[in-house]
Amino acid sequence: MFTMQVFHEWLSSAAVxxxxxxxxxxxxxxxxxxxxxxxxxxxxxxxxxxxxAANAQ
Amino acid sequence: MDxxxxxxxxxxxxxxxxxxxxVQALFRRIASYKPQHWLLPAWACEAVGGTPDQAISAxxxxxxxxxxxxxxxDMLDSDPRGEYHxxxxxxxxxxxxxxxxxxxxxxxxxxxxxxxxxTALDSLNQMILTTTLGQHLDVQGVADEASYWRVVRTKSxxxxxxxxHIGALLGGGSVEIAWQLNxxxxxxxxxxxxxxxxxxxxxxxxxxxxxxxxxSLPILFAQIVEHPDRQRFLALRQEAxxxxxxxxxxxxxxxxxxxxxxxxxxxxxxxxxxxxxHDTPLRKGEVLEAMFDEVIHPIKELLSALEMT
Numbered sequence: 001m002f003t004m005q006v007f008h009e010w011l012s013s014a015a016v017x018x019x020x021x022x023x024x025x026x027x028x029x030x031x032x033x034x035x036x037x038x039x040x041x042x043x044x045x046x047x048x049x050x051x052x053a054a055n056a057q
Numbered sequence: 058m059d060x061x062x063x064x065x066x067x068x069x070x071x072x073x074x075x076x077x078x079x080v081q082a083l084f085r086r087i088a089s090y091k092p093q094h095w096l097l098p099a100w101a102c103e104a105v106g107g108t109p110d111q112a113i114s115a116x117x118x119x120x121x122x123x124x125x126x127x128x129x130x131d132m133l134d135s136d137p138r139g140e141y142h143x144x145x146x147x148x149x150x151x152x153x154x155x156x157x158x159x160x161x162x163x164x165x166x167x168x169x170x171x172x173x174x175x176t177a178l179d180s181l182n183q184m185i186l187t188t189t190l191g192q193h194l195d196v197q198g199v200a201d202e203a204s205y206w207r208v209v210r211t212k213s214x215x216x217x218x219x220x221x222h223i224g225a226l227l228g229g230g231s232v233e234i235a236w237q238l239n240x241x242x243x244x245x246x247x248x249x250x251x252x253x254x255x256x257x258x259x260x261x262x263x264x265x266x267x268x269x270x271x272x273s274l275p276i277l278f279a280q281i282v283e284h285p286d287r288q289r290f291l292a293l294r295q296e297a298x299x300x301x302x303x304x305x306x307x308x309x310x311x312x313x314x315x316x317x318x319x320x321x322x323x324x325x326x327x328x329x330x331x332x333x334x335h336d337t338p339l340r341k342g343e344v345l346e347a348m349f350d351e352v353i354h355p356i357k358e359l360l361s362a363l364e365m366t
Binding site for chain 2: 003004005007008011012024025026027028029030031032033035036037038039040041042043044045046047
């Protein structure tokens with residue numbers, strides 16, 4: 001199982017440099033909060049909240 | 058008549074509903090928000106070659122389940138937007154029971170062959186039971202990774218699985234195809250929960266998860282993984298109501314890899330779903346592909362923006 005701890009070690013390992021996808025995930029650790037919020041607010045699906053879904057529309 | 062008006066009309070015709078104005082008013086109010094969740098059965102119905110009209114009863118059943126879960130979930134989470142603040146917890150609990158039963162009624166009396174109807178009823182009832190278990194587990198609290206995923210697989214994903222399952226059944230899809238769409242829907246539900254968690258964790262002011270002690274996926278990651286900022290994060294979490302402390306804690310979420318982990322989990326599920334859809338003989342698979350693309354497209358944009366920096 002790819003646990004959180006294993007993922008963290010994998011992301012921190014030197015081996016990530018050989019893979020473009022892994023490099024992007026590493027670069028994501030240097031993103032700004034605004035960049036992440038811009039992404040999350042672009043998805044209009046919410047679990048168990050009618051109001052949030054309505055407000056997003 | 059648009060699809061939401063058809064859903065409201067079908068709901069009003071369920072036996073006994075004409076006697077209960079509060080139930081109808083709440084249903085109409087939530088329908089006016091046009092929740093996308095209610096359309097899931099129609100998309101599955103179209104994917105197997107049916108028309109949205111064939112899925113009206115399934116949409117009503119899913120709408121009822123959706124409202125029922127929200128009524129209860131808001132009470133369990135002490136959500137300030139909850140209907141229970143307006144009508145009181147006893148009435149909200151009772152309405153939730155009414156919506157559960159109404160959803161089953163919607164399927165029990167729809168015009169499809171008896172065997173298919175029973176399969177759809179069983180799917181709906183199993184979903185209600187599993188989701189209720191998930192809510193119970195969530196209230197107990199999530200302390201580790203295994204319990205987090207167990208809550209997701211019970212509380213969040215069955216709803217989406219059943220929505221596609223019964224939509225496919227009512228659209229004339231085979232039992233096998235309907236089950237494959239159930240599996241696809243479950244993965245989709247997991248994706249929505251992961252996304253929801255990331256959104257809540259990055260939101261300002263602090264989402265109730267920070268204060269209440271509920272561990273969303275990124276917060277759980279930052280708490281249990283051994284990373285250099287772990288102790289600082291644990292201290293900051295207690296003071297997340299302070300905007301400066303929240304900003305520092307959110308920066309740690311990004312820096313420690315918690316957001317990268319969430320994105321990776323989303324992409325892995327997306328790839329599984331694409332394969333499942335590819336392997337399922339659908340007449341209009343593109344309807345469901347569009348549903349997944351809607352969630353994955355912003356991630357692709359984010360990653361390509363990072364690639365260019």
